[in-house]
Amino acid sequence: MKIISWNVRELGFKQKRRLIKSTCSRSNPQILCLQESKIKVMDSRLMRSIWKASDASWVIKEASRSSGGIIIAWRTIHWSLLNSSVGSFFISATLRNSITGSGYLICFVYGPNDINLRSDFWSELSSVCQSFNGPICFAGDFNTIRFSAEKSSGNSFTSQVAALSDWIDSNSLIDLPLLGSRFTWTNGWTTSDHWPLILSAEEADWGPKPFRFNIAWLHITGFKSMIADWWQAACYQGYAGHRLCCKLKFLEQKLKQWSKEEKSRSEQELDSILSEIQKIDSQTEGNPISSHILANNIRLVQALSAKIYQEEISWKQKARSKWIKEGDRNTSYFHKIASVHA
Incomplete structure (x- = not known):
């Protein structure tokens, strides 16, 4: 709880x-x-x-x-x-x-x-x-x-x-x-x-969840080129269907490992952004705010917004509503549908 x-x-x-x-x-x-x-x-x-x-x-x-x-x-x-x-x-x-x-x-x-x-x-x-x-x-x-x-x-x-x-x-x-x-x-x-x-309060651990591709990854810089490199590096012998199956399995394993590392890195980045904002608040308390500090705070808020936007994309995928365009910000709809599927 x-x-x-x-x-x-x-x-x-x-x-x-x-x-x-x-x-x-x-x-x-x-x-x-x-x-x-x-x-x-x-x-x-x-x-x-x-x-x-x-x-x-x-x-x-x-x-x-x-x-x-x-x-x-x-x-x-x-x-x-x-x-x-x-x-x-x-x-x-x-x-x-x-x-x-x-x-x-x-x-x-x-x-x-x-x-x-x-x-x-x-x-x-x-x-x-x-x-x-x-x-x-x-x-x-x-x-x-x-x-x-x-x-x-x-x-x-x-x-x-x-x-x-x-x-x-x-x-x-x-x-x-x-x-x-x-x-x-x-x-x-x-x-x-x-x-x-x-x-x-302590909660039960129900074990690992099945792997799913997260479309929010497509908005991460360098992700597509990384996938292309992995695909080219996977070389297998046999008929075409067997090679395709092996390459997809190889790609899945690579993505599983990468997603764990990426999640940890993303959480650390988010913590770092919030920590920097808090640090700026402490430094400017009762003191004049310079243009440099103001610009830095704007940069941090924009980075925070980008992180939150990626989470919105993930919720759209969980809602399984592919017919609504990605630019639609009606996230309350997606949250509701995702909760029903859960």
């Missing part, structure tokens, strides 16, 4: 929705929560623009005056909704697992920046703990930290830091350790302002 929690800072930008959809495609979550959506209404079209799952259902805490807003979405193949609740600073959903039949309360929060509202914030969250006798998961943006090391400036201990620890201890909660990036937020640009948090 995987849960994604992400402060997305508004869903109005197409580039941001594509990034969310790309992240969901790679992580394959069962539950998705987005904070600061800044929307008042969620419909199936908007949901499909951020998540490929055709069986997604959701509850929403509306934005107030173009700010705030929380969305909890889940796949109905895995979870069914028992009840939901919306508070001043949270939205929660009690979900039943389709396999075990057990109920879980998932509560996503968006903490106030106003210190005067903090006392009400902790009291409201404590009431949520007392309302459910079972497993509870809290996630979201608390707008505070627990330890000074969780902030790059390393500010000293404050009463708000103590309040978070007191709330965790008094409700017998566990603060799960964070792996990966040390910080999840930077006061930078819209493409990388916040980073997603992924809660992952």
